[in-house]
Amino acid sequence: MVPSLAVEIAGVRLKNPLIAASGTFGYGVEYEGLLDLSTLGGIVSKGLYLEPRDGCSTPRIVETPSGLLNAIGLQGVGVRNFVRDVLPRLAGHDTALFVNVCGDSIEEYAEVSRILDAAPGVAGVEINISCPNVKKGGMAFGGDPRMTAEVVAAVRKATRLPVIPKLSPNVADIAVFARVCEENGADAVSCINTLLGMVVDVETRRPRLAFGTGGLSGPAIRPIAVRMTWQAARAVKIPVLGIGGISTASDALEFMIAGARAVQIGTANFVDPAVYDRVLAGLREYLARHGHADIGSVVGSLEFPDESRA
Amino acid sequence: MPWNRDVALVDKTPLHGPYALLSFRHPEVAREARPGQFVMIKAGLSAEPPLRRPYSILSTDPARESFTLFLKGVGQGSRGLKEMGVGDLAQCLGPLGRPFSLPASEEEALMVAGGYGIAPFFMMSRELQNASSSGRVFYGGRTSGDIQLREAFEALGMPLVAATEDGSVGFRGRVTEPLERHLDSTRTAVRLYACGPDAMLRAVASIAERRGLACEVSLDPWMGCGVGTCLGCVVWIRRAEDAKPKYRCACTEGPVFDSRVVVW
Helix, strand or coil: CCCECCEEECCEEECCCEEECCCCCCCCHHHECCECHHHCCEEECCCECCCCECCCCCCCEEEECCEEEECCCCCECCHHHHHHHHHHHHCCCCCEEEEEECCCCHHHHHHHHHHHHCCCCCCEEEEECCCCCCCCCCHHHHCCHHHHHHHHHHHHHHCCCCEEEECCCCCCCHHHHHHHHHHCCCCCEEECCCEEECCEECCCCEECECCECEEEECHHHHHHHHHHHHHHHHHCCCCEEEECCCCCHHHHHHHHHCCCCEEEECCHHHHCCCHHHHHHHHHHHHHHHCCCCEHHHCCCCCCCCHHHCC | CCEEEEEEEEEEEECCCCEEEEEEECHHHHHHCCCCCEEEEEECCCCCCCCCEEEECCEEECCCCEEEEEEECCCHHHHHHHCCCCCCEEEEEEEECECCCCCCCCCEEEEEEEHHHHHHHHHHHHHHHHCCCEEEEEEEECCHHHCCCHHHHHHHCCCEEEEECCCCCCEECCCHHHHHHHHHHCCCCEEEEEECCHHHHHHHHHHHHHHCCEEEEECCCCCCCCCCCCCCCEEEECCCCCCCCEEEEHHHHCEEEEHHHECC
16 A cells, blocks of 8 residues: 555645745745756745845855855845746646745735635645844744734735744744744744854855844755744644754654654755655655555644653 | 766766866756856765755766766865766766847857856857857966866867966966956957856956946856755845845856856
């Protein structure tokens, strides 16, 4: 018997739990021809504002031990160009398309979401309240529970689509933010965005990134992301999408066992476009070896009696 | 179209100092790559270093289904490649990027290289020879150790003028000096091509602008993915149709650009 990898997130059925993370997969069309997009459970687009954006100055990326520090600053084509030029090209692929929504203001988040509500082929919106590389919006909203509540409630009112806030790890207690999202109408939460970091060039005494600080991603952040996914999943009933340094089936399973209903693959897209085939094969092998008929039986199966924590 | 493969090292030739030639089996790159295109590659299948690196393709051998890279083992990525043994695997995506355009039949191709920027011009020289087009290479480095592969260009019959800052090989000074002397003396129509450090590219672009010559430059910013999604390698480009400069990916819209559209 072939184990089932299908999962359901916020009423959207995904054929498998692997989703390409925002900012690491372009708008999806960049990978046409390089891999079969229908292999993916879903795609989250690069973040979109109402208008096109240039993003940060260069240098924008620097490699770190087992990681990548970036300050791209949400360069993008703007939501209207996306709906007109990109959405039709994605229509032929059998994968769920989520759009990452950005804003400098609560009104902008709502307006972008309204435009997407009327667009064909969008499975849901992921609210970007956690980008560390913009001066307004982004992490400023995701670092304050009251602001998080306002953004989520405003987007909730603006669209019938599933609403999935993407949480910032740059907070003391992520469970608080997960609960605020749930209470204000979110259908799921993505957990986590990048960790705020910095790399210094000791010869020039300058930061390596033009923006100064950046967001750290890749295997370096995985244990933190697994811990935060676990904390968020215990705090809410809505599904949690685990993100952070996933490049193998074992990595994905860590998040799912800790409570994630699905996972997003980010930095690994840059390294190996064949990552989805490898992870899917590994998930099937794991389920077969452990006698599971369904990936759902792995979710939240962490063996960790609370009383054992001193 | 790029192909993603785990590729075996089939040949390795250490050169002077940190330099080496590495050949990998990759049928599609061997068949389809054009001069100026590159691959994203990293040694082994392990997690470190996290990212692949971009390298210009030095040459292809369709019969052996292989391509060759010229690299300087200075960083984590290039040292990892240089330490590979024959038969070891690397992760490789290619061919990528926009290649150089070839000169018109009456034009002489003047190829200006700095350091390991020589790589695409070997492949280009072969193409020019096959097309019976004329060309000339201007090859600059700090010192004699940076001037590699002269015999390979000689074997092709491609004229090569070397320049080193310390005068240990060829012309003493910057590579743009013998280039300007040649431009002063020639009556043939020419087209400039440049690959190397940014300062050299800017100098060649400004010579081209001053003399009203066509010029293509191959840019080499930090790249994360090679396919236009990480947006790490963007450069300011202003095309005729652009009202203002736009950040464009060097990996997909370059690495080769008309020098006039680059906002330096």
